[in-house]
Amino acid sequence: MDAVILQVLNGLDKGGAYALIALGLTLVFGTLGVVNFAHGALFMIGAFCAVTFRKILTLEKVVLSETELSPWGTPLEIRTPFAQQWFGDFGNVLLDYSVPLSILLAIPVMLLIGIVMERGLIKHFYKRPHAEQILVTFGLAIVLQEIVKAFFGANPNPQPIPQVFMGAADLGVMVGMAEHVITYPKWRLVYLFFSLGVIGAVFAFLRFTTFGMVVRAGMSDRETVSMLGINIDRRFTIMFGIAAVVAGVAGVMYTPILPPDYTLGMDFLVLTFIVVVVGGMGSLPGAVLAGFTLGVVQSLASMTEVKDIIPGIDQVIIYLVAVIILLVRPRGLLGKRGVMEN
Amino acid sequence: MSDQKKDISRRKVIKTGAAGLFTAGVAPMVFTKGAWAQEFRNDPKGGDVVLGFNVPQTGPYSDEGADELRAYTLAVKHLNGEGDGGMLNTMQPSNLKGNGILGQKVTYVTGDTQTKSDAARDSARRMIERDGALIITGGSSSGVAVAVQALCQEMGTIFMAGLTHSNDTTGKDKKRYGFRHFFNAYMSGAALAPVLEDEYGNDRRAYHLTADYNWGWTQQESIQNATEALGWETEKNVLTPVGAGDFSQYITPILNSGADVVVLNHYGKDMVNSLTQAIQFGLRDRQANGKNIEIIVPLFSRLMAQGAGENIKGILGTSNWNWSLQNAGSAAFVKSFGAEYGFPPSQAAHTCYVQTLLYADACERAGTLYPPEVIKALEGHKFDGMGNGPTEYRAEDHQCFKDVLVVRGNQNPTSQFDLLEVVQEVPRSQVEYDASIFGGELGPYEV
Numbered sequence: 001m002d003a004v005i006l007q008v009l010n011g012l013d014k015g016g017a018y019a020l021i022a023l024g025l026t027l028v029f030g031t032l033g034v035v036n037f038a039h040g041a042l043f044m045i046g047a048f049c050a051v052t053f054r055k056i057l058t059l060e061k062v063v064l065s066e067t068e069l070s071p072w073g074t075p076l077e078i079r080t081p082f083a084q085q086w087f088g089d090f091g092n093v094l095l096d097y098s099v100p101l102s103i104l105l106a107i108p109v110m111l112l113i114g115i116v117m118e119r120g121l122i123k124h125f126y127k128r129p130h131a132e133q134i135l136v137t138f139g140l141a142i143v144l145q146e147i148v149k150a151f152f153g154a155n156p157n158p159q160p161i162p163q164v165f166m167g168a169a170d171l172g173v174m175v176g177m178a179e180h181v182i183t184y185p186k187w188r189l190v191y192l193f194f195s196l197g198v199i200g201a202v203f204a205f206l207r208f209t210t211f212g213m214v215v216r217a218g219m220s221d222r223e224t225v226s227m228l229g230i231n232i233d234r235r236f237t238i239m240f241g242i243a244a245v246v247a248g249v250a251g252v253m254y255t256p257i258l259p260p261d262y263t264l265g266m267d268f269l270v271l272t273f274i275v276v277v278v279g280g281m282g283s284l285p286g287a288v289l290a291g292f293t294l295g296v297v298q299s300l301a302s303m304t305e306v307k308d309i310i311p312g313i314d315q316v317i318i319y320l321v322a323v324i325i326l327l328v329r330p331r332g333l334l335g336k337r338g339v340m341e342n
Numbered sequence: 343m344s345d346q347k348k349d350i351s352r353r354k355v356i357k358t359g360a361a362g363l364f365t366a367g368v369a370p371m372v373f374t375k376g377a378w379a380q381e382f383r384n385d386p387k388g389g390d391v392v393l394g395f396n397v398p399q400t401g402p403y404s405d406e407g408a409d410e411l412r413a414y415t416l417a418v419k420h421l422n423g424e425g426d427g428g429m430l431n432t433m434q435p436s437n438l439k440g441n442g443i444l445g446q447k448v449t450y451v452t453g454d455t456q457t458k459s460d461a462a463r464d465s466a467r468r469m470i471e472r473d474g475a476l477i478i479t480g481g482s483s484s485g486v487a488v489a490v491q492a493l494c495q496e497m498g499t500i501f502m503a504g505l506t507h508s509n510d511t512t513g514k515d516k517k518r519y520g521f522r523h524f525f526n527a528y529m530s531g532a533a534l535a536p537v538l539e540d541e542y543g544n545d546r547r548a549y550h551l552t553a554d555y556n557w558g559w560t561q562q563e564s565i566q567n568a569t570e571a572l573g574w575e576t577e578k579n580v581l582t583p584v585g586a587g588d589f590s591q592y593i594t595p596i597l598n599s600g601a602d603v604v605v606l607n608h609y610g611k612d613m614v615n616s617l618t619q620a621i622q623f624g625l626r627d628r629q630a631n632g633k634n635i636e637i638i639v640p641l642f643s644r645l646m647a648q649g650a651g652e653n654i655k656g657i658l659g660t661s662n663w664n665w666s667l668q669n670a671g672s673a674a675f676v677k678s679f680g681a682e683y684g685f686p687p688s689q690a691a692h693t694c695y696v697q698t699l700l701y702a703d704a705c706e707r708a709g710t711l712y713p714p715e716v717i718k719a720l721e722g723h724k725f726d727g728m729g730n731g732p733t734e735y736r737a738e739d740h741q742c743f744k745d746v747l748v749v750r751g752n753q754n755p756t757s758q759f760d761l762l763e764v765v766q767e768v769p770r771s772q773v774e775y776d777a778s779i780f781g782g783e784l785g786p787y788e789v
Contacts, residue, residue, distance in 0.1 A: 071676050
């Protein structure tokens, strides 16, 4: 039983990342009608916002020693981080919390990247076939990841968990079970609640703000909203930026779990597209539901008891479930009639 | 008249005949040493000797590939008499003079393996057929090494492997034209086992997470055999997909499995991710069977250790070489490499540099670039001063035998490069094995 609970937690955690990326994808598809294969790259760029923020915080003053030599005979470099030099203990706190703090950098950066991406490239493909949209956005994703690789190299860049969230929480004890039966990494719990929070915020934004109401109206009937004198294109551009921010902050908070490298976006891209299709193209609740469902299914299929019966099932289960769901419900779990059907 | 008759004695005829035979038969061999009658592929015929460096320049191991390329470039400089000479000054015995190979200047071409077998074979073939490469060397994957090695055997081109750790490279897939300086999974297990016994005792239950491909399988098998010989039990071996990213679903079953040792048979990004996540799940903070749960990473590299960051601290593993070694060869190489690039070399860089020098030295000893003779010069060759102590290229399988390093993630690193501390230099005698245990056939000299 404890093994099942742990795998469900794993699945929810993984599903949180899937849902956040799928949510952004669905927002872009629902508003602009674009199938954006560069969305995974936005997740990766968000992760590298955290890497960049930490690199800035760890910029060092380098002084060449006059007395000591390096093992290869050049003067030894003595390095002191500016953050520690200038801010003392507060500098150490900044370093400790570099990942959550880098959200402050990621939000404007991702918003800007999203808007530039939409205005500079994607808007030219609105009326083109989906196949062309996929080709151009996939090409863009490759360009973006090569740029990141050129700056940051191919190796993973580990990011620290703040001290207070290090280690595992004993969840079993909290519900009256014995010690060490159900323990789970604190940071993964943080990520799960963070993803739920972001998802809730996006839904609340669309539901309870005038801006959101106009966007939802535009998603249902773009022409009528335009005829009312509302500049729906501008709002959709901003929604593209918001989708980029959602993917970006998801990437930022994921860095302590998975040290990011330039392939991070591609690793998630295929899975999140399956999530979107299974959830129903254009359906925001569908994307979230499918994200968590497929995450949990994937984790449960990885249990040794399951793999002993069907070896290798963990590697194909998502695709099997997708096939079954699409056979039973061709529009996905919460898909609407008429979306991508003409 | 009688005097003349005396001069044409039987003895004189025999002497003259012998001298004639020597002159006609043996003397030309002295003057034409190295001028082998056989034609061979890419014979430079007095021009530049072209070496083909086939390394990952793109893809997940491109940083490792970049370090290999740095080492190769340095080796070429040293062979041509530029720079401080590096290990040319410490290699023993050495026929290298710093005037190229057999007096011919050394140049190079490069290829990108992309850490994909097909791409690596294509780039190797291109360097051989179009660029005139005399040898192919490099790489950061056993799958690639085995694939390129087979191609080189077909084409009659010597392959000096880069970083490849699978037993198969010089085991069931060994080839006459393939040579490996790097150690292998069997040697990792043999070197690690006694240290594990000292550190963790002989009553342990091990849980293996293993990358689901050739290298992972051979490493897992080697470590399991070595630890079971100590008296350890193997709780389970779970195969994980390459590039899984999130290993949480494979780590959680370990928590309450009763295992008290976790062996991560992963390399590269998989190692970084599985180790990072295992630490986050608190494996090292838990106990099982009354003992602290320990994590082992049998194959370490400094570049991967950088990716794993703090999580590497205190973790045991093995390494082919480390820049902190204090022997003369290592010091000379670190000095050359550090002066050239501003940081110390990785183990991948070291093995590639050594392979280049060994090939060049074998050509000098053979007196020719003709591959079958160079192969014979490498087979069974014993040398020292290259950073690993006395070493031998075993003739039976073309595997180098030398001391193996057991290393531990440094608890108090003094720099971003000081990530691994050497726990023990396990002597070569302890990691040797019978060449026949892994099967395979070297194949012919002449192809």
